[in-house]
Amino acid sequence: MLLFVSPSNPTGAVYSPEQTKAIGEWAEEHGLWVITDEIYQNLTYDGVRAVSIVEAVPALADRTILVNGVAKTYAMTGWRLGWMVGPLDAIKAAANLQSHLTSNVSNVSQRAAIAALTGPQDDAIAMREAFDRRRRLIVAELNKIPGMVTPTPQGAFYVYPNVTGLLGRTWGGVTPTTSLELADLILDQAEVAAVPGEAFGPSGYLRFSYALGDDQLLEGIRRLQRLFA
Numbered sequence: 001m002l003l004f005v006s007p008s009n010p011t012g013a014v015y016s017p018e019q020t021k022a023i024g025e026w027a028e029e030h031g032l033w034v035i036t037d038e039i040y041q042n043l044t045y046d047g048v049r050a051v052s053i054v055e056a057v058p059a060l061a062d063r064t065i066l067v068n069g070v071a072k073t074y075a076m077t078g079w080r081l082g083w084m085v086g087p088l089d090a091i092k093a094a095a096n097l098q099s100h101l102t103s104n105v106s107n108v109s110q111r112a113a114i115a116a117l118t119g120p121q122d123d124a125i126a127m128r129e130a131f132d133r134r135r136r137l138i139v140a141e142l143n144k145i146p147g148m149v150t151p152t153p154q155g156a157f158y159v160y161p162n163v164t165g166l167l168g169r170t171w172g173g174v175t176p177t178t179s180l181e182l183a184d185l186i187l188d189q190a191e192v193a194a195v196p197g198e199a200f201g202p203s204g205y206l207r208f209s210y211a212l213g214d215d216q217l218l219e220g221i222r223r224l225q226r227l228f229a
C-alpha cells in the first residue's frame, strides 16, 4: 500500500500535478492500494493547488481510500471527526472494525461537521489568509538565524528547517548533537515546543507549527532568535 500525504506533515511540501500523476501511475502499474490523506487539501499558498491522486489517475479509484476531516480546514481538532471515501467493501469493513474499537462519532460532532462543510466558507478562507501571513513571517524570521535553513512550504501549517548548522555548538551551556537534543534545549531554555526530525525519520530537522496567534508566534520566534544569537 502507498500512503500519499500532500500537503505534507511535517514539511508542508505539496506535490505538483505532474509528480502526483507520476506517483499515481507507478502505484497503478504495481497494483498497489493507495491511502491518500488530504487533510491539508485546503491549506495551500502561493496559488498552488494540491491535486488529489485519484483526480490525477482516475484508474486508481477502485483501490484508493481517501481520508480527510474537519481538524485542519475548520480548526475543529477537538471534535474528533473525519471520513473515508473508497470502495464499498473496504469502507464497510473499516466501519465494522471502528464501531467495535471506538464505537462511533458523536452526533454533536457530526452536526457540527455538516455545518462546517455546507455553511459559508468565509472563516476558512480568512484562516488560510492568516496562516499564509504567519508562514511568510516565520520563514523570513527563522532564516535570520545563522545555522537554521528554512525552506518556504506551500501547504499545511508547519515549517521544517534544517538545523544541522546549530548542532555540535554550545548554547546556554548545552551542546546538542542531534535535533532531538536541540528540541529539548529549546523547550528548556526558550519554552518553545518543536518536534524533532527523529519523530518522522532523519535527525537534523525541527518542525515548528505556525497555527497560533500572531503575537504568540512572534514571541516564540524572538525567543529562538535570542537563544541562537
Ligand SMILES: Cc1ncc(COP(=O)(O)O)c(C=O)c1O
Pocket: 005, 008, 009, 037, 039, 069, 070, 071, 077, 080, 081, 082
Ligand atoms: C497528515 C495528517 N493527517 C491527519 C491528521 C489527523 O487529524 P485529526 O486526527 O485531528 O483528524 C493530522 C493531524 O496532525 C495530520 O497531520
